[in-house]
Amino acid sequence: MTAHATPEQPGPEPADAPDPHDPAAGTVSERPSPPVWSAAEAHDVWSEQGADGGAGAQDWLQGPVEPRPEPPTDELPVAEPAPESSAPAAPLAAAPDAATGQIDAPTAPDVEPDRDPESGEHWHVVDQPLGADPQSADTQNAAPQVAAPQPGAAQAGTVPSGMPPVAGAPSTRPAEDHALPADARRDTAGADPRDGRTSEDGAAAAQRMPHRPPHRPSQPGATAAHHDEAPAAPSRPADLAPAPPARPGGPLSATLELLAPHLRPQRPALATGGTTLVLGTIALALAPLALRGGLDAASSAGAGPSAALPAAIGLAAAALIGVGLRAIAATSLDGAGSRSATGLRSRLLHHLHRLSPGRDIEDLEGAATPLLEDVASLRELVGRAGPRLLGAVIALVTLLITVLVIAPALAPVPILAAVLAAVVSILAGRSGARRETAARTDAAALADTAQELLAATRTVQSYGLEDRAAGTLAEVGARAARSRSAARRGRVLGLAAHSLVGAAGAVAVLLLAGAQPGGPSAGDLVVVLAATLAAVPLAGAIVRSRAEIAAAVAAASGLSDLLSRTAAIGEPPRTLGVGRLRGEVVFSAITAHSERGPRFDGISVVIPAGQRVALMDRSGAEASALLSYLLRFDQPETGRVLLDRYDTRSLSLADLRGALAVVQREPALFSETVRENIRAGRPEADDLEVAEAARRSGADVLHSELPSGYETLLVRRGAALTDGRRRRIAIARALLRDAPVVLLDRADAELAPRERAEVLAALDALGEGRTVLIHSRDPETVRGADRVLWFEDGRLVEDGHPDRLADDPDSRLATWLLEADDPEA
Numbered sequence: 174m175t176a177h178a179t180p181e182q183p184g185p186e187p188a189d190a191p192d193p194h195d196p197a198a199g200t201v202s203e204r205p206s207p208p209v210w211s212a213a214e215a216h217d218v219w220s221e222q223g224a225d226g227g228a229g230a231q232d233w234l235q236g237p238v239e240p241r242p243e244p245p246t247d248e249l250p251v252a253e254p255a256p257e258s259s260a261p262a263a264p265l266a267a268a269p270d271a272a273t274g275q276i277d278a279p280t281a282p283d284v285e286p287d288r289d290p291e292s293g294e295h296w297h298v299v300d301q302p303l304g305a306d307p308q309s310a311d312t313q314n315a316a317p318q319v320a321a322p323q324p325g326a327a328q329a330g331t332v333p334s335g336m337p338p339v340a341g342a343p344s345t346r347p348a349e350d351h352a353l354p355a356d357a358r359r360d361t362a363g364a365d366p367r368d369g370r371t372s373e374d375g376a377a378a379a380q381r382m383p384h385r386p387p388h389r390p391s392q393p394g395a396t397a398a399h400h401d402e403a404p405a406a407p408s409r410p411a412d413l414a415p416a417p418p419a420r421p422g423g424p425l426s427a428t429l430e431l432l433a434p435h436l437r438p439q440r441p442a443l444a445t446g447g448t449t450l451v452l453g454t455i456a457l458a459l460a461p462l463a464l465r466g467g468l469d470a471a472s473s474a475g476a477g478p479s480a481a482l483p484a485a486i487g488l489a490a491a492a493l494i495g496v497g498l499r500a501i502a503a504t505s506l507d508g509a510g511s512r513s514a515t516g517l518r519s520r521l522l523h524h525l526h527r528l529s530p531g532r533d534i535e536d537l538e539g540a541a542t543p544l545l546e547d548v549a550s551l552r553e554l555v556g557r558a559g560p561r562l563l564g565a566v567i568a569l570v571t572l573l574i575t576v577l578v579i580a581p582a583l584a585p586v587p588i589l590a591a592v593l594a595a596v597v598s599i600l601a602g603r604s605g606a607r608r609e610t611a612a613r614t615d616a617a618a619l620a621d622t623a624q625e626l627l628a629a630t631r632t633v634q635s636y637g638l639e640d641r642a643a644g645t646l647a648e649v650g651a652r653a654a655r656s657r658s659a660a661r662r663g664r665v666l667g668l669a670a671h672s673l674v675g676a677a678g679a680v681a682v683l684l685l686a687g688a689q690p691g692g693p694s695a696g697d698l699v700v701v702l703a704a705t706l707a708a709v710p711l712a713g714a715i716v717r718s719r720a721e722i723a724a725a726v727a728a729a730s731g732l733s734d735l736l737s738r739t740a741a742i743g744e745p746p747r748t749l750g751v752g753r754l755r756g757e758v759v760f761s762a763i764t765a766h767s768e769r770g771p772r773f774d775g776i777s778v779v780i781p782a783g784q785r786v787a788l789m790d791r792s793g794a795e796a797s798a799l800l801s802y803l804l805r806f807d808q809p810e811t812g813r814v815l816l817d818r819y820d821t822r823s824l825s826l827a828d829l830r831g832a833l834a835v836v837q838r839e840p841a842l843f844s845e846t847v848r849e850n851i852r853a854g855r856p857e858a859d860d861l862e863v864a865e866a867a868r869r870s871g872a873d874v875l876h877s878e879l880p881s882g883y884e885t886l887l888v889r890r891g892a893a894l895t896d897g898r899r900r901r902i903a904i905a906r907a908l909l910r911d912a913p914v915v916l917l918d919r920a921d922a923e924l925a926p927r928e929r930a931e932v933l934a935a936l937d938a939l940g941e942g943r944t945v946l947i948h949s950r951d952p953e954t955v956r957g958a959d960r961v962l963w964f965e966d967g968r969l970v971e972d973g974h975p976d977r978l979a980d981d982p983d984s985r986l987a988t989w990l991l992e993a994d995d996p997e998a
Contacts (some may be wrong), residue, residue: 178805276600334518357822362636425722428729430549431736435516446505447562454564456491458571461703463487465579465696472695501536518548521732527740529806534738543735547728554725562718565784569711572704580693583685583701590678591708594671598716599638608660622649628908671709678705742805748825753815754832755782756913756944759883760799763812771967773809779961782817782913785945787958787975789986793919795964796948800916803946814912836939838919840903842891846900847875848883850891854906863907870905870935872898897928904935914944921951952993961986 223695436443438865467484523545530537569591576584626633626642633642682701686692693701758780763773772795780786788796800813801807805821814821821829832852842850851863851872858866867873867883875898879885891899900920907915917936924932933954937943949955956975963978963985971978971985 435513442509450502455496460491469696509554514552548729558721565714586706594709594712612656612660615656759815774967834907836920854909866909872901
């Protein structure tokens with residue numbers, strides 16, 4: 174017996190009517206689908222019921238909407254009273270909590286099984302034998318009709334007894350027709366409200382259809398949004414999104430802004446490092462003054478052996494103090510840079526984990542380069558390159574000021590030497606960079622050529638190409654040697670040019686000192702010579718540090734771009750609090766497109782709690798998309814996904830994903846112990862619960878087989894384990910999560926024959942008493958499901974028990990099973 178629902182007057186329930194909640198009854202009690210109204214009819218009824226608040230008829234037709242994220246508000250809007258009705262509407266949610274502002278709804282709202290939950294109108298259950306023609310004379314006049322499900326499966330597009338209608342879902346239909354009629358789809362997909370319908374037509378429609386209480390915008394004065402309307406897709410891929418506008422102050426200011434949140438906690442270390450760096454550098458730069466005093470004292474007339482002793486002590490003290498302070502500065506600043514890099518890396522990883530691969534960012538694995546190398550560049554900026562540049566500038570300025578004070582006539586020489594050294598460093602750096610790049614390229618080409626020739630050994634032997642291969646390798650090797658020699662020669666020439674600049678400066682100092690009447694003292698001359706010789710390497714260090722800082726600024730720009738990416742799917746502005754969920758899943762009026770055409774064309778599917786459903790299609794794209802919609806990794810263009818009648822867009826991501834357990838073909842194992850990898854399913858679980866989950870999944874064998882049992886550290890994603898062992902650890906993690914809904918995404922694929930039975934048994938244990946959505950290409954797994962949904966060309970074309978569909982030679986499932994059993998058939 175099956176059941177068809179009609180919105181008739183209340184009547185006695187048939188004595189032999191099956192229990193609508195008994196899954197073993199073989200029948201399904203169904204309530205009428207939401208009315209399919211045209212936009213004009215909705216507009217007329219909307220107007221007659223006196224609705225206001227700025228919402229349109231199409232919004233009212235589609236049901237309640239989520240609050241817009243803008244403008245933000247800290248208070249929930251005051252609910253306006255709904256129009257008077259003969260029967261009270263079922264409550265939709267509990268009152269908001271005054272402290273948190275969230276709505277506490279520990280269970281899904283209950284409804285009476287024989288009453289429409291929105292209008293309060295009674296509806297009648299009409300029994301009909303299974304297989305009867307839904308358009309027979311007994312039921313043809315009962316409107317609207319609900320298609321009869323196949324035994325053991327709930328029909329797509331139908332709603333179980335007691336469930337509120339899914340807003341925006343197409344009307345239910347027989348199994349032979351899983352698509353809405355063209356006119357119905359047009360009316361419910363956003364037809365023009367001004368299509369010429371008269372108010373009399375709308376009034377007549379209002380008399381026919383049950384009352385639907387109007388909704389109002391959640392924000393005062395805001396315009397109501399279409400509930401099923403997804404955010405507009407980006408016009409270009411996420412990786413090609415335009416860069417954010419430049420910030421005032423230039424790239425360096427943007428770099429400091431990026432680092433500021435992580436540098437603030439390091440202010441004591443930065444202050445200590447900066448102070449000791451400045452003082453230590455000044456101490457070392459002023460050390461020649463002590464030498465000057467000693468030389469002048471020793472060369473004066475009548476100076477004794479101890480005349481230079483104070484100067485020697487001062488020189489040694491300045492050197493020791495300078496070196497000690499510089500060591501403290503290096504330790505403090507390097508530690509601050511490392512800790513800041515750690516914080517920035519964690520911040521970046523947390524942000525990347527909020528993005529959806531393929532939607533918000535094309536190449537998520539490619540983000541490992543900025544996560545490691547770019548963050549390391551910023552660490553070097555704080556800990557080494559920045560302090561090195563600061564120290565070189567302070568030392569050079571201190572030396573030049575000292576020369577200007579004690580020998581102003583000779584001051585132009587060290588200044589000119591510093592300028593020439595900077596120019597030489599810039600030119601040598603540019604040419605050296607080109608030579609180094611060419612050397613690396615030719616070295617890589619040599620390695621590739623050697624591997625290529627070795628891999629082609631049989632071909633070389635067969636065609637007698639030994640001499641040709643040797644000549645090719647010799648030619649590539651000679652080119653690599655020339656590039657390497659050129660790079661080395663460039664480095665030597667750069668050092669020679671700096672040495673020539675320093676020597677020329679020293680000669681110029683001596684010539685100028687000899688040409689001056691009276692000349693400088695021996696101490697002054699030594700200070701000027703020391704300043705000239707030191708200015709050359711200091712200028713080179715400034716140029717090299719500037720290049721390192723430029724690289725760090727470029728890295729910061731890339732990191733800022735990554736952090737500026739926003740997740741298209743984020744937390745709702747207000748969330749519904751939920752308790753323990755049963756696991757009922759509804760896909761309502763889902764529409765989505767791919768590059769090849771429509772992926773879903775307004776499909777609606779109800780999956781009761783506790784049912785095992787295999788999602789099938791030719792390529793697997795539709796099954797993967799539905800799992801992504803439920804996990805909110807992606808979202809359809811229109812339509813909704815409901816979990817226990819809660820719109821998943823109104824749940825926090827933590828609550829939603831906490832009700833789901835996922836097992837994939839490639840289990841994600843972390844560089845932690847086996848115990849902690851299992852505990853990741855529920856971090857608060859104790860060791861006994863972890864051991865029980867391992868036992869149920871068969872992963873307890875690892876306790877005896879691994880050297881340290883559950884305390885064995887897994888490295889490189891558990892590469893030392895077999896594929897079956899890795900999956901059993903993932904299944905144990907899902908068992909420990911104890912979620913009402915399980916998603917199996919190719920969890921049974923590519924298993925070794927000796928491990929296959931154990932993994933399938935663990936998957937069966939995971940699915941006991943839970944709703945299971947299966948994406949599989951394994952015939953045994955598909956046949957073990959309670960229900961198979963086959964999607965094709967955007968429509969749900971088959972829905973039923975796998976045994977019934979397999980017995981039908983014209984079904985897609987039967988054809989697929991035949992091809993899977995005999996690929997050559």
